[in-house]
Amino acid sequence: MSQKRRASHSGVPSGSSTTSSKKTRKTISLGTKLDVLRHFDAGERAVDIGITLGLTPTTVRTIRSNADKIRASARCVTPLSATKISRSRSSLMENMERLLSVWIEDQNQRNIPLSLPVIQAKAKSLYDKLKRDQGEGSQTEMFMASRGWFDRFKKRFHLHNMKMSSEVASADPAAAKKFPNYLKKIIEECGYSPKQVFNVNETSLYWKMMPERTCIFREEKTAPGFKAVKDRLTLLLGGNAAGDMKMKPLTVYQFETPRALKGLSKEHLPVIWRSNKKAWITGAIFSEWLTLYAIPAWKEYCAKENLDFKILLLIDDVPAHPINLDDLCENVKVVFLPPNTTSLIQPMDQGAIAAFKAYYLRRTFDQLIRGTDGEGKPTIRQFWRDYNILKCINNIGESWAEVTQACMNGVWWKLWPECVNDLKGFKDVVPTMKKDILGLAKKAGFDKVEEADVTQLLQSHGEELTNEDLMQLDMMRAVEDEGQEVKEEPTHRNLTAKRLSEAFQMIEAGLQILSDDDPDRERSSKVIRGVGHLMTCYKEIYQEKKRKAKQPSLAMFFRVVTVKEEQQEEQPDDPPSSTSDFTTSAELNNHHC
Structure with missing residues (x-):
């Protein structure tokens, strides 16, 4: 046996064994x-x-x-x-893993399955890129992207819901061909009209990105402190098959209150504003959107159109769309599109989103020209520096309004051709917008910009983030975290007795469901007992608040005494009437309330 084990079981003083045993x-x-x-x-x-x-x-x-x-x-x-x-x-490894996690979640957001070899290759690529950028000091570090590293990486970043496959999936034409017949059967059986069938889809918008052959693009890539080219937000866009109802855009940005939104009421923006660190739509955000915004809007629309309140919602099968959406409203039926068919048949992806982005780019070019044309006007660089997220939000609202009913109806031609009224001119929207954008670019002085540059820019919104994009986004977020974002005044939350009572009622209702419906009585009883034990601290807080509410304050005590003394001075010979005593008691009770 080893000397360390013998020493650990002997009575030898520590001083005689520490030199030969490993601590x-x-x-x-x-x-x-x-x-x-x-x-x-x-x-x-x-x-x-x-x-x-x-x-x-x-x-x-x-x-x-x-x-x-x-x-x-x-x-x-x-x-x-x-x-x-x-x-x-090492900071090199930590930086690589941080960027890799952003890339993986971006792939998942766009419903792209990943294989282990693809993730390993991306990790190695990011590592080598960072290693070259850091210089000679990091040349001795080695990284093999082994399976063991990958398992530890998943645990560190809690990436338990990654879509993994043996190989990266591509578009599935066979599934796309079968689905329209399946959808038609549902529509006929349930009696849905084109006004009651909706589709929504997420898309990224690099809201401050210009064609590569412009001074704006080059300066954004090089100027210190300038906004990153790929400052991204995520949009949820959609409408019905009739094309006469477009949903208010849901916009998710990485900061809750950027500087440009300071002091503004977000409820009155032309978009539904939400935020999270990575500017992505999560399951919680989507469920909230469906419950608080979509369902009330559909109910109001159906009433206005004298339709039965029943909605068929078509969406992608992505992590941001929870599987239990059908349970949120009995009047809304949710149907998931087959995997890997978005580019082939999903309506919003057949031209509506592309048209919106073309309108958005045309509008920003038009504003740039009008904002810089004339004496005393700012230069193009100055104008673009002042183009902030509030102007972007306004342009999103106006550009989405420009998408016509004919376009919103025409995008269903692959999935439900019977509902499309007229395809004439529908497919010409984006090509026409490209020509308009090119003309505006020339007018703005961007002589080198060609139509291919505009096409590349519009398509880039759906492209995979490159290593350079990831590093640029990371630098931009670091700058924002250090103080460019507006810091909101901290909200001092306080648990009131009323709110605690409401929480108790909701928890008890949930536990009652488990007690009534779980066939495993032992399991439900164990959970109910455990929750009851964990809630003890909150019940104590509730009892303390109720007790304090019943105790008169010291100031109120002196007030009551003063009132009684004044009444006795005014009527020294008469006993205190019950009316005056009642009034004082009521004042005290009102004070407590």
Whole structure:
């Protein structure tokens, strides 16, 4: 047996064995290391910090000497709870994994299945790119993108719902050919009219992107602090097959309140405004949109058109669309399109979204010309620097309004040709817009821009993010996080007795469903007991708030005494009447309410 094991079971004093036995390394979380650095920043001594956090002074000083490396690790997105480490991972690896996670989620958002070899190749490509950019100091680091690394990477970034396949899937013409007959059968059986059948689809919009052969594009790529070319937001666009009802665009941006929206009521924007870190539509956002906006809008529309309130909604089978959407409203039937058929048959992808983006680009060019044409007007560069997210939102609303009813109806020609009234001119919308955009570009002074550049720009909204795009977006977000985003005043939340009571009622209703419907009585009883135990702390808070509400305040006590003394002075010979006592008591009760 090894000497270490013999020493651990012997009575030999520690001083005689430590030289020949290997000490066990104690793992220290990244959060603890950051706590150590915060104590140092506060001016505390290493000995005192060690006593407070249960570490040796030597360990504390070692952490201080690696402060830069630890803070670099903390700036990456790896959760602190998942970062039990005995040594800091290289910033090169952390940066690569952060960018890779963005790329994977972008692929999932666009319903593109990924295979392990494809992810490994992308990881290696990103790693090599970052390694070259960092210079000679990183040349000794090696990365093989092994299967073991991939499994650990998934755990670190909680990527449990990735669409994985043995090979990357392509469009499925066979499924696209069968689906229209399946849809027609549903429509006929349930009696849906073209006014009651809707389709919505997500799309990215690089709202501040210009053709590559323009001074704006070149400056955005090189000017420090200038907005990234691919500053992206995500839109949800859609309407019915009749084309006479377009849904208000749902817009998701990475910041809740950019500087341009400071002081504005988001409820009155021409879009439904939502935000998350990656500017993507999540399952929660989509469910909220369906419940709070779409269903009420459909109900109002059906009433206005004297139609039965029943809706058929066609959507992609993507992670952002939860499978339980049918349960949100009995009047809405949700049908998922077959995988890998979006580009072939999904209505919004057959011309409506393309038309919207063409209208958007034409509108921005037109504004650029009108905003810079004339003496005393800003230059093109100045105008484009001032083109902010609020102007973008207004242009989204106006550009979506420009998409005609004929276009919204015509995009159903592959999926439901019987509902299309007239295809004449429908397919000419985007080519006509391209010519208009090209003419505006020439008028703005962009002589080198050609129609192929406009086509490439319109198509780029759906392209995969390149390594350069990922790095540019990452730099832009870092700048925004350091202070370019408007910081909203913190909201001081407080649990009131009323809100706690409402929560109790909802939780009890949910537990009652489990008790009534779960055939496994032991399981439901265990869950109910567990929830009841966990809710004890909130019940105590509720009881305390109710108790305090019944206690008169000290100020009210003196007020009551003063009122009684004044009444006795006014009528010293008469006993206090019941009316005056009642009035005082009512005042006290009103004060409590």
